[in-house]
Amino acid sequence: MEKALRLFPKNLALHWRWFLLFAGVAGILTISLSAYISELATAQLKRQIGENLTQLSSQLSDTLDRGLYERKRDIQVAASLISRYRLGDDQQAVRDLLNKLQETYSDYAWIGFVDPNGKVISATGKLLEGQSVVQRPWFQHAQTEPFVGDVHAALLLSKKLNGGKEPLRFLDVASPVRDHTDPSKLRGVIGAHLNWRWARDVEKSIAYLLRNEDDAHVYIIDGNNNIVLGPNDSEELEQLPEHLRQPLQQHNNKFGWFATSNGNNRQIVGYTRSEGFRSYEGLGWTVLVTESATAAYSEITELKQTILLISILVIIGVAAIGWFAAKYISLPLRQLTRATVALDDNNALELHGSYQQYPEVRVLSETLRSMVTRLGEQRTQLRQLNTELDSKVQQRTAELEQLNAKLSDEVAQRRAMQNEREKLIRQLEEQANTDPLTQLANRRRFFERAEQLLQRAERHGDNSAVLALDLDHFKRINDDYGHQMGDQVLQRFADVLRSAVRDTDLVARTGGEEFIVMLERPQTSSAEEVAERIRKSLAEQHFEEMGEVSVTVSIGAAIWQQKQSLDQLIKRADNALYEAKEKGRNTVCWAPDSVTD
Numbered sequence: 001m002e003k004a005l006r007l008f009p010k011n012l013a014l015h016w017r018w019f020l021l022f023a024g025v026a027g028i029l030t031i032s033l034s035a036y037i038s039e040l041a042t043a044q045l046k047r048q049i050g051e052n053l054t055q056l057s058s059q060l061s062d063t064l065d066r067g068l069y070e071r072k073r074d075i076q077v078a079a080s081l082i083s084r085y086r087l088g089d090d091q092q093a094v095r096d097l098l099n100k101l102q103e104t105y106s107d108y109a110w111i112g113f114v115d116p117n118g119k120v121i122s123a124t125g126k127l128l129e130g131q132s133v134v135q136r137p138w139f140q141h142a143q144t145e146p147f148v149g150d151v152h153a154a155l156l157l158s159k160k161l162n163g164g165k166e167p168l169r170f171l172d173v174a175s176p177v178r179d180h181t182d183p184s185k186l187r188g189v190i191g192a193h194l195n196w197r198w199a200r201d202v203e204k205s206i207a208y209l210l211r212n213e214d215d216a217h218v219y220i221i222d223g224n225n226n227i228v229l230g231p232n233d234s235e236e237l238e239q240l241p242e243h244l245r246q247p248l249q250q251h252n253n254k255f256g257w258f259a260t261s262n263g264n265n266r267q268i269v270g271y272t273r274s275e276g277f278r279s280y281e282g283l284g285w286t287v288l289v290t291e292s293a294t295a296a297y298s299e300i301t302e303l304k305q306t307i308l309l310i311s312i313l314v315i316i317g318v319a320a321i322g323w324f325a326a327k328y329i330s331l332p333l334r335q336l337t338r339a340t341v342a343l344d345d346n347n348a349l350e351l352h353g354s355y356q357q358y359p360e361v362r363v364l365s366e367t368l369r370s371m372v373t374r375l376g377e378q379r380t381q382l383r384q385l386n387t388e389l390d391s392k393v394q395q396r397t398a399e400l401e402q403l404n405a406k407l408s409d410e411v412a413q414r415r416a417m418q419n420e421r422e423k424l425i426r427q428l429e430e431q432a433n434t435d436p437l438t439q440l441a442n443r444r445r446f447f448e449r450a451e452q453l454l455q456r457a458e459r460h461g462d463n464s465a466v467l468a469l470d471l472d473h474f475k476r477i478n479d480d481y482g483h484q485m486g487d488q489v490l491q492r493f494a495d496v497l498r499s500a501v502r503d504t505d506l507v508a509r510t511g512g513e514e515f516i517v518m519l520e521r522p523q524t525s526s527a528e529e530v531a532e533r534i535r536k537s538l539a540e541q542h543f544e545e546m547g548e549v550s551v552t553v554s555i556g557a558a559i560w561q562q563k564q565s566l567d568q569l570i571k572r573a574d575n576a577l578y579e580a581k582e583k584g585r586n587t588v589c590w591a592p593d594s595v596t597d
């Protein structure tokens with residue numbers, strides 16, 4: 001079923017399928033039937049034509065045989081008259097008799113009475129009288145019995161009869177003239193030349209029976225297949241053409257028909273083999289009547305054209321019936337389809353239309369209607385459920401959004417707390433690493449950072465230097481101006497240090513009045529400048545409470561050497577500081593390059 005449906009395109013409408021099916025089936029049936037009828041009719045017509053031609057050939061053969069039989073009887077009667085009335089010696093009486101006989105039948109070209117020695121005694125028109133015909137076959141044969149001889153060219157008489165204008169052909173008919181009282185005694189021979197034109201006249205007399213004279217031909221052939229009468233008159237006897245001779249030899253019947261072809265020209269041939277008539281035994285002739293197949297089959301062609309025309313009309317007719325039938329049958333379905341396409345919840349009841357002629361369509365429409373109704377109900381339920389679900393989703397979404405907002409607040413609070421805590425930790429860390437009085441890095445911070453700086457200098461092959469600083473006689477300031485003044489001096493010195501170094505350098509307060517500076521990547525000269533700048537800058541500081549008294553600092557400096565540890569470097573700087581104190585303070589001393597622990 002699936003495969004049958006695939007005969008048509010998927011979207012082809014039902015009535016179109018019906019139409020194509022009708023047209024297809026009608027086409028196949030009509031074409032097969034018309035081909036069969038055409039074949040049958042062709043064969044029948046062919047047979048009919050063949051049989052007609054056979055009949056014509058038989059008729060012609062029969063007429064010729066009867067004609068020769070009559071001529072033979074004519075001569076025999078004349079012979080018996082001459083014998084009965086003993087006219088043999090009366091030359092004029094015999095001549096009169098022969099002339100009379102010729103008058104009764106115009107195709108007698110010549111009739112003569114010949115004595116037993118072969119000399120012509122009396123003849124029509126006195127032709128050949130006195131001449132000898134002893135060599136002529138008819139004379140020789142007719143001395144014993146009546147004779148009918150085959151067609152031959154006129155020899156002696158041709159010129160005399162028509163002046164030699166056209167070739168004359170004769171058939172010889174002869175009979176012995178016996179003594180009336182003694183039949184064994186030969187009194188002479190009557191011989192007659194029958195003009196062969198006679199055969200042509202016989203042919204013409206039946207020509208009207210041919211369908212198409214122009215395309216039809218008659219052949220009379222003798223026992224040696226020589227044409228004695230054919231479409232062309234010629235002096236010499238011609239052989240029957242090969243395309244006729246061959247099939248004729250294969251047909252041994254007395255009469256019949258066959259089809260043959262001469263190049264492109266197809267022919268149908270009817271033939272009859274002559275067997276004589278009564279006492280005339282015949283000359284072994286065969287009569288053939290040929291007709292061109294094109295002409296013969298013209299009716300067949302016409303018939304085929306008619307059948308084709310009828311077939312086309314039948315196909316169109318059946319297809320048209322199929323079309324209208326399909327339209328009519330599919331009408332309810334199409335209406336149903338249209339109604340179904342237009343269906344929605346509101347017009348479900350419209351299915352009760354006028355297209356319910358068929359029970360199938362009624363059932364289908366009822367089923368559809370109840371289905372649509374059910375679907376409508378289900379859809380309504382679904383909509384209600386959907387609405388409920390929507391409101392639930394909205395409610396849930398609102399709750400979730402509230403929770404989310406709460407959560408976001410909480411997260412923000414926690415993040416703020418976290419930031420606060422981190423800030424606190426940073427402050428605590430800062431406090432832990434910072435000297436509270438001067439806000440400089442404390443000792444712990446210094447060692448931490450100084451180790452890192454030194455490692456980086458080692459990695460990069462950079463320079464580094466450490467300045468160890470100690471305020472001179474700081475105890476006196478405390479003692480003379482109070483501890484608060486001492487703190488103030490310490491803070492001012494911190495400011496001096498900050499402004500004397502770069503941001504990348506490390507400055508720390510490592511003890512009461514002790515400070516340390518680590519310079520990153522300094523040139524030797526610039527390190528000295530920095531140390532000197534610090535020393536000078538502090539000395540120039542003015543403290544109001546202290547009047548003209550200035551504060552000084554002693555500085556021990558050391559340039560870092562590769563592979564040297566931080567402790568070794570600081571120790572070298574401390575030693576230099578000690579030296580500076582020894583030298584009287586307010587001075588900068590540089591540690592020597594090599595380390596001596």
Ligand SMILES: Nc1nc2c(ncn2[C@@H]2O[C@H](COP(=O)(O)OP(=O)(O)OP(=O)(O)O)[C@@H](O)[C@H]2O)c(=O)[nH]1
Pocket residue numbers: 470471472473474475476478482483484485486487511512513581
């Ligand atoms: N105001 C104040 N004084 C401090 C602080 N820390 C230490 N000192 C004082 O600094 C003084 C240090 O004195 P010394 O170690 O004798 O050194 P000096 O008096 O500077 O003498 P030299 O170093 O030899 O020049 C002590 O009297 C400490 O009490 C501080 O934070 N504030």
